[in-house]
Amino acid sequence: xxxxxxxxxxxxxxxxxxxxxxxxxxxxxxxxxxxxxxxxxxxxxxxxxxxxxxxxxxxxxxxxxxxxxxxxxxxxxxxxxxxxxxxxxxxxxxxxxxxxxxxxxxxxxxxxxxxxxxxxxxxxxxxxxxxxxxxxxxxxxxxxxxxxxxxxxxxxxxxxxxxxxxxxxxxxxxxxxxxxxxxxxxxxxxxxxxxxxxxxxxxxxxxxxxxxxxxxxxxxxxxxxxxxxxxxxx
Amino acid sequence: xxxxxxxxxxxxxxxxxxxxxxxxxxxxxxxxxxxxxxxxxxxxxxxxxxxxxxxxxxxxxxxxxxxxxxxxxxxxxxxxxxxxxxxxxxxxxxxxxxxxxxxxxxxxxxxxxxxxxxxxxxxxxxxxxxxxxxxxxxxxxxxxxxxxxxxxxxxxxxxxxxxxxxxxxxxxxxxxxxxxxxxxxxxxxxxxxxxxxxxxxxxxxxxxxxxxxxxxxxxxxxxxxxxxxxxxxxxxxxxxxxxxxxxxxxxxxxxxxxxxxxxxxxxxxxxxxxxxxxxx
Numbered sequence: 176x177x178x179x180x181x182x183x184x185x186x187x188x189x190x191x192x193x194x195x196x197x198x199x200x201x202x203x204x205x206x207x208x209x210x211x212x213x214x215x216x217x218x219x220x221x222x223x224x225x226x227x228x229x230x231x232x233x234x235x236x237x238x239x240x241x242x243x244x245x246x247x248x249x250x251x252x253x254x255x256x257x258x259x260x261x262x263x264x265x266x267x268x269x270x271x272x273x274x275x276x277x278x279x280x281x282x283x284x285x286x287x288x289x290x291x292x293x294x295x296x297x298x299x300x301x302x303x304x305x306x307x308x309x310x311x312x313x314x315x316x317x318x319x320x321x322x323x324x325x326x327x328x329x330x331x332x333x334x335x336x337x338x339x340x341x342x343x344x345x346x347x348x349x350x351x352x353x354x355x356x357x358x359x360x361x362x363x364x365x366x367x368x369x370x371x372x373x374x375x376x377x378x379x380x381x382x383x384x385x386x387x388x389x390x391x392x393x394x395x396x397x398x399x400x401x402x403x404x405x406x407x408x409x
Numbered sequence: 410x411x412x413x414x415x416x417x418x419x420x421x422x423x424x425x426x427x428x429x430x431x432x433x434x435x436x437x438x439x440x441x442x443x444x445x446x447x448x449x450x451x452x453x454x455x456x457x458x459x460x461x462x463x464x465x466x467x468x469x470x471x472x473x474x475x476x477x478x479x480x481x482x483x484x485x486x487x488x489x490x491x492x493x494x495x496x497x498x499x500x501x502x503x504x505x506x507x508x509x510x511x512x513x514x515x516x517x518x519x520x521x522x523x524x525x526x527x528x529x530x531x532x533x534x535x536x537x538x539x540x541x542x543x544x545x546x547x548x549x550x551x552x553x554x555x556x557x558x559x560x561x562x563x564x565x566x567x568x569x570x571x572x573x574x575x576x577x578x579x580x581x582x583x584x585x586x587x588x589x590x591x592x593x594x595x596x597x598x599x600x601x602x603x604x605x606x607x608x609x610x611x612x613x614x615x616x617x618x619x620x621x622x623x624x625x626x627x628x629x630x631x632x633x634x635x636x637x638x639x640x641x642x643x644x645x646x647x648x649x650x651x652x653x654x655x656x657x658x659x660x661x662x663x664x665x666x667x668x669x670x671x672x673x674x675x676x677x678x679x680x681x682x683x684x685x686x687x688x689x
Contacts, residue, residue: 226565229567230569249469251469251572252468252470252557252558253466254461254569255465256466351464
């Protein structure tokens with residue numbers, strides 16, 4: 176009986192402790208901080224490391240405008256993971272969700288609050304996201320998301336302070352898993368048996384990494400909508 | 410002497426109407442493929458990459474001259490043998506049909522020189538045909554669609570080649586295509602030395618190629634074992650030039666096997682022609 180009481184007291188304390196930090200407040204601060212950014216333009220260097228794709232490193236320019244407009248310009252052809260490329264906390268936090276505080280964690284010497292988010296909208300691909308939030312700077316420095324049907328992806332972010340005082344990513348490592356069945360079976364209309372290995376492996380999933388380095392931010396320069404319209408018309 | 414003979418043989422080849430059938434066919438077909446790709450290429454690309462687009466953002470110009478030339482080379486190397494056999498099958502048998510064999514043999518040249526000059530002329534015709542294909546697909550493709558990266562699907566990965574890393578691959582691929590089509594040319598000349606009518610060598614060459622391709626396509630244990638001995642198995646190995654890293658051993662092996670076939674067919678033709686009783 177004593178043991179049961181002890182367990183009850185411990186669990187009650189744990190519940191009180193885990194809810195002692197309010198996740199909503201933490202996330203709202205992150206949103207508010209990012210909401211100060213109306214738009215930005217940034218140069219990126221992209222390196223893709225995945226076994227089924229051999230692509231030279233790429234330089235590109237990313238244009239972002241609130242809330243979710245993104246345009247990428249690259250001189251060469253590039254194939255880049257959708258989620259990792261245009262990361263914005265608003266994408267995660269602007270739809271309805273429920274959140275709860277998990278624990279405190281230290282990443283690369285930075286004390287973070289770990290918060291779990293469950294999207295409430297049925298259309299979302301993401302089932303569950305875990306965020307590591309630097310509560311001093313109000314920045315998300317790590318994201319781990321489970322998606323259906325693609326599996327889990329992780330983003331590790333480092334930040335730099337721009338000339339006009341905004342914190343924006345300086346580098347990101349995007350780790351993802353992908354089902355090989357999405358690979359096209361005939362890319363060049365060729366018909367021989369060379370592609371059998373790909374077909375045989377098509378049911379296996381594989382993991383990959385994308386490394387993105389950001390530089391030369393131009394924040395709140397008043398980007399016109401035409402840039403993003405042009406992308407749609409292509 | 411041999412140079413003069415080759416010039417005469419080339420003159421004979423390019424005076425015949427049938428020689429231009431291949432050039433006309435490529436001259437019509439390739440622009441039609443360009444037009445089709447111009448009108449529908451983007452849709453085709455979107456259809457092919459629809460699975461990828463769910464998870465990836467594809468940026469840049471994929472529909473470019475290099476990609477279209479790669480597709481055309483893929484599609485046509487299977488059908489060009491017929492255009493080669495059409496001319497090569499006529500090189501010796503055509504003399505018999507025209508009744509010029511005796512005249513040819515009574516000239517102060519050896520039979521070996523006659524065969525050699527016909528082989529060289531046939532291979533020059535084959536090279537010219539492939540060069541025409543290169544001009545029509547690559548030069549016009551680049552002029553119409555512009556340059557860009559080339560995306561290729563190798564057996565184990567999707568490879569994106571940088572612009573600066575593509576042209577040399579195409580030059581070698583067209584060179585390899587010339588070599589593999591020269592095997593077809595040699596085979597047609599070999600058959601041509603056996604008969605006195607050009608239709609037989611053309612049909613026989615195509616029949617051999619079709620049979621070998623079918624045997625290569627059937628994925629059965631017993632046929633898998635004989636596959637390395639079929640020269641058609643090496644015709645499409647120019648594709649290795651578009652893989653990364655290059656499998657040099659495989660490319661060199663294929664080159665040597667194809668060159669060996671040319672030598673074998675040339676030797677056999679020479680022996681047959683030397684012993685041939687010319688009655689017409």
